[in-house]
Amino acid sequence: xxxxxxxxxxxxxxxxxxxxxxxxxxxxxxxxxxxxxxxxxxxxxxxxxxxxxxxxxxxxxxxxxxxxxxxxxxxxxxxxxxxxxxxxxxxxxxxxxxxxxxxxxxxxxxxxxxxxxxxxxxxxxxxxxxxxxxxxxxxxxxxxxxxxxxxxxxxxxxxxxxxxxxxxxxxxxxxxxxxxxxxxxxxxxxxxxxxxxxxxxxxxxxxxxxx
Numbered sequence: 454x455x456x457x458x459x460x461x462x463x464x465x466x467x468x469x470x471x472x473x474x475x476x477x478x479x480x481x482x483x484x485x486x487x488x489x490x491x492x493x494x495x496x497x498x499x500x501x502x503x504x505x506x507x508x509x510x511x512x513x514x515x516x517x518x519x520x521x522x523x524x525x526x527x528x529x530x531x532x533x534x535x536x537x538x539x540x541x542x543x544x545x546x547x548x549x550x551x552x553x554x555x556x557x558x559x560x561x562x563x564x565x566x567x568x569x570x571x572x573x574x575x576x577x578x579x580x581x582x583x584x585x586x587x588x589x590x591x592x593x594x595x596x597x598x599x600x601x602x603x604x605x606x607x608x609x610x611x612x613x614x615x616x617x618x619x620x621x622x623x624x625x626x627x628x629x630x631x632x633x634x635x636x637x638x639x640x641x642x643x644x645x646x647x648x649x650x651x652x653x654x655x656x657x658x659x660x661x662x663x664x
Contacts, residue, residue, distance in 0.1 A: 455572055456483035458499065460492035460515070461507040461534070466557070470505060473564050480568070489513025493521050501529055503553075503571050508535040508542065516542075516549045523550035523616060530571035534560060543578075544653045547662070550616030552576040576615065576662050606640040607661060609633060613649065614656030 457480055459470050471482050483501045486492035488511040496504050496518070504522070506515035519531045532553035533546045543554055553571050555563055559579050570577035602610065605626075612622045623633045641647065644655055656662050 455480045455503070456499070456501040457481070457568065458484050458486065458492070458496055458501040458504040458529075460486035460489070460495075460505065460510060460518070462487050462511055463507075466507070466534075470560070470564065473561070474568070477565070487511075489515070489518050493518045496522055496527070496529055497525060500527055503530050503532060503568055505532045505534060508533050508537070508546070516546045516551070519546065519551045520549040530574060532567055532571060532577070540654060540657075541650075543657060544650045547614055547616060547653050547657070548649060552615060554578050578657075578662075602640050602643060603636075606636050606643070609636040610640050610652055610656050611661040613637065614653045614662050 457474050459467050459474075459482055461467050461470070467485050471485075474480050474482055483499050484495045486495050489506075490512045492504070492506055492510065492515075493513065506518055508515040510518070515531075515533045515535075519533070522529055522531065530553065531551045532555060533551050534555050534557050535542065536557050538556060546554060552574075553567050553576065555567055555577075556579065563577075563579050567577040608626055609622055612625060617625065619630050619633045619637070622628070623630045626633070628636075637652075641652060644652070646652055646655065
């Protein structure tokens with residue numbers, strides 16, 4: 454039985470999510486939280502397979518709760534729900550280690566698929582979100598020469614976007630931390646970016662991460 458935690462300060466949203474989740478006989482709602490602090494406490498205590506967080510929760514945002522969870526090295530995957538379609542918000546939650554992102558307006562049609570992907574530790578973002586980000590990227594890069602990253606640089610950028618640290622990237626790719634830092638710096642130099650958030654946005658726009 455797969456265990457799923459729901460955290461949202463609106464009872465009607467929690468009820469709707471619970472109904473969708475419990476339509477699957479092999480899934481169960483392990484708990485409900487109404488704010489960020491409660492969501493963090495319940496996640497740390499019950500260690501659900503997937504935690505669904507509203508981004509705009511009282512006391513602590515979904516991104517902040519996710520960051521705390523990741524620092525605790527739990528295997529719980531996080532799905533962020535939000536009413537807002539924002540590139541900056543998406544970059545923020547990815548940097549917090551989140552691998553699932555849905556607009557609340559898409560939840561009814563995509564929630565099952567998103568949870569299934571996260572249960573397999575695969576990222577999930579709706580095509581509408583990715584399409585908008587890709588369009589923004591194409592507009593921003595119009596009339597600019599194409600940038601080519603090496604395959605190793607692309608691997609590093611992808612793992613950064615998925616929330617990995619330099620040390621964990623090194624473990625995945627079997628590289629030293631210093632080599633990872635070199636590839637990361639080279640990619641940032643080629644792309645003309647100066648922050649991790651910009652690196653994450655590049656990965657989203659070019660579909661290095663996606664559903």
